[in-house]
Amino acid sequence: MKPVFFISDVHLGAPNINTAKDIERRLKLQRFFEKVASEGSRLVIVGDLFDFWFEYKFVIPREHYWIYPLLSHLTSSGVKVDYVAGNHDFHIGDFFSSTLGVNVHRDGFSERIGEKNFMIIHGDGLAVKDAGYRILKKILRNPITLWLMRWIHPDIGFEIAKAFSKKSREYTSNKDFGEEDGMRIFAEKKISEGFDYVVMGHHHVPEIIHIKNGFYVNLGDWIENFTYGYFDGSSMKLLKWESKDEVAI
Numbered sequence: 001m002k003p004v005f006f007i008s009d010v011h012l013g014a015p016n017i018n019t020a021k022d023i024e025r026r027l028k029l030q031r032f033f034e035k036v037a038s039e040g041s042r043l044v045i046v047g048d049l050f051d052f053w054f055e056y057k058f059v060i061p062r063e064h065y066w067i068y069p070l071l072s073h074l075t076s077s078g079v080k081v082d083y084v085a086g087n088h089d090f091h092i093g094d095f096f097s098s099t100l101g102v103n104v105h106r107d108g109f110s111e112r113i114g115e116k117n118f119m120i121i122h123g124d125g126l127a128v129k130d131a132g133y134r135i136l137k138k139i140l141r142n143p144i145t146l147w148l149m150r151w152i153h154p155d156i157g158f159e160i161a162k163a164f165s166k167k168s169r170e171y172t173s174n175k176d177f178g179e180e181d182g183m184r185i186f187a188e189k190k191i192s193e194g195f196d197y198v199v200m201g202h203h204h205v206p207e208i209i210h211i212k213n214g215f216y217v218n219l220g221d222w223i224e225n226f227t228y229g230y231f232d233g234s235s236m237k238l239l240k241w242e243s244k245d246e247v248a249i
Contacts, residue, residue, distance in 0.1 A: 047086025
């Protein structure tokens with residue numbers, strides 16, 4: 001089979017990234033998408049492609065205009081694209097699915113790919129001492145909250161979403177989650193249930209850990225690490241995107 005690529009935590013539109021670095025990120029991502037289009041059968045985006053995403057019925061953020069044709073080119077070329085919602089994806093409507101041909105998964109998904117069983121989820125809210133965030137997530141994605149947001153002018157709504165995105169980043173970076181790694185505990189549980197690979201993002205720390213008969217994979221990010229997953233049908237590895245591919249982990 002043609003390879004499957006995995007990527008997470010690009011955070012397009014994130015503040016505090018200077019213009020030169022942001023242009024560099026865009027070029028890297030564009031070249032990466034070109035590689036996927038020419039070599040891959042599938043791209044799985046494991047959350048937080050954008051630093052925030054809130055979708056109105058007739059309005060989408062214009063600052064990300066350049067990424068939409070890249071996604072459309074992949075799907076129109078026969079590459080299957082999946083988008084798993086992350087903690088910065090406040091509301092994904094039908095734009096990705098109906099306009100770009102992207103499969104949206106709001107709570108992660110499991111699937112047999114090639115010879116292996118995969119559990120794929122962003123990872124937010126899995127920390128052992130993170131009950132507060134789990135409550136906040138339910139509030140932010142509650143249909144009533146989303147309905148109220150749609151009645152706010154998009155210019156104001158996007159500013160509100162940006163504020164929540166900033167708070168989410170500050171909460172994650174400053175929170176003491178304790179000594180137990182809830183994401184790894186979740187991965188161990190799923191591997192014991194028969195999954196070969198449990199793939200997540202969220203932590204921005206690329207790693208692939210052998211656990212019993214399977215592997216826990218954290219894809220890292222495309223702010224500092226520029227790492228991605230590469231699955232050839234039987235085994236998965238983490239690679240780093242630079243001028244040429246190099247094994248990162």
